[in-house]
Amino acid sequence: MKIYDFLIIGAGSAGCNIAHYLQKNGKKIAVIDKEGIAGGGSGAAGAFLSPLPGKENPYNSFVNSALMYSLKFYEEFAPQALNKRGVLRVANNNFESEKLQSNSIKSRYLNTKELQEISQNFTQIDGYFYENAAILNPNEICKKLIEKCDFYKEDVSELIFEDGFYIFENFKAKTVILAQGVIKPLVQTPYIEISPIFGVKIDVKTTTKVPFNIHKSISISTNKSDGTVAIGATKERHDTAKMECITSCDKCAFYVNSEQGQIETLLREADELIKLENLEVVKIYRGARATIKSYFPVIGKVVNFNESLKKYPSIKNGTKIPPNLLEYYPNLYIINALGSRGFVLAPYLAKILGENILNDTPMPKELSSEKLFYKTARKN
Structure with missing residues (x-):
């Protein structure tokens, strides 16, 4: 069974750019998409x-x-x-x-x-x-971005995390990044309304x-x-x-x-x-x-909405709980909601997210998944 540092789910502009950034920084990367490389909205984009x-x-x-x-x-x-x-x-x-x-x-x-x-x-x-x-040329650029990564044309229906790895049929990965576009995410993210x-x-x-x-x-x-x-x-x-x-x-x-x-x-x-x-x-x-309604894309760790509210129910009333105390899905990130500017935003977002993952560099608040989490939790 192959072992990867990262599995990127989604081979559009967002997925291919973050895969390229991490691979360029020495990580072993797999990319998976049921439609193929640039097989969805990115391949149809005017770019x-x-x-x-x-x-x-x-x-x-x-x-x-x-x-x-x-x-x-x-x-x-x-x-x-x-x-x-x-x-x-x-x-x-x-x-x-x-x-x-x-x-x-x-x-x-x-x-x-x-x-x-x-x-x-x-x-x-x-x-x-x-x-x-x-x-x-959207198809050409996406293929070139992940030419040094392993690509699988398959459909992922669920995420199974065991002993520090996400387990799949032919491989496992330490970390997963969701770059699925309009497809329903593999975990519950009610704070991200695509x-x-x-x-x-x-x-x-x-x-x-x-x-x-x-x-x-x-x-x-x-x-x-x-x-x-x-x-x-x-x-x-x-x-x-x-x-x-x-x-x-x-x-x-x-x-x-x-x-x-x-x-x-x-x-x-x-x-x-x-x-x-x-x-x-x-x-x-x-x-x-x-x-999404704010038009800004969303990147970062994936917050476990229900577990965070269960642990800190006062968030609903406006209590300010620091992001590092929230509950997150293990080793799971997201890069999504690039809208009609996917090829404009993707390399820039890949750099921001990649630096955050590899070096713990803070990311702009307007892009973070936590901002959407707090907003939705308080509204509910």
């Missing part, structure tokens, strides 16, 4: 690496710090998988012109005339251009040269290495609905029952930004991404 505009606040500061770290990481780690040509942000309902104009990130305003001088295929739009933006955000992406052939990524309510990529252009969007949020993903995206009613309409919407909205000539849809991707 756009873009800044978050607006006046500075804790969330966009976090996202933009992660972006700068991750761009540098990908440029050094897999330059062939990265296409860095910047992004044009066009005003929409979420980011009106005033918000884009007064944001804290360096940008350059391009009016309609200037854009049409760059490409006659641009329509009557204007926007703000950000140099530090790119697009990745809501799936459904996305659709298409790759299209076109004779049009798209000079840089474009983002409005949808995202259009510059021409990738194979010449295709990606068009993608988050199509529906279920922030208030308690939904559980129990099947693959190819069988999900959300996609199967409305696929053609979603594709037509993507193409229509793309046509309102730039004319893609001789267009042919060559591939369709579907995926659900995990998010």
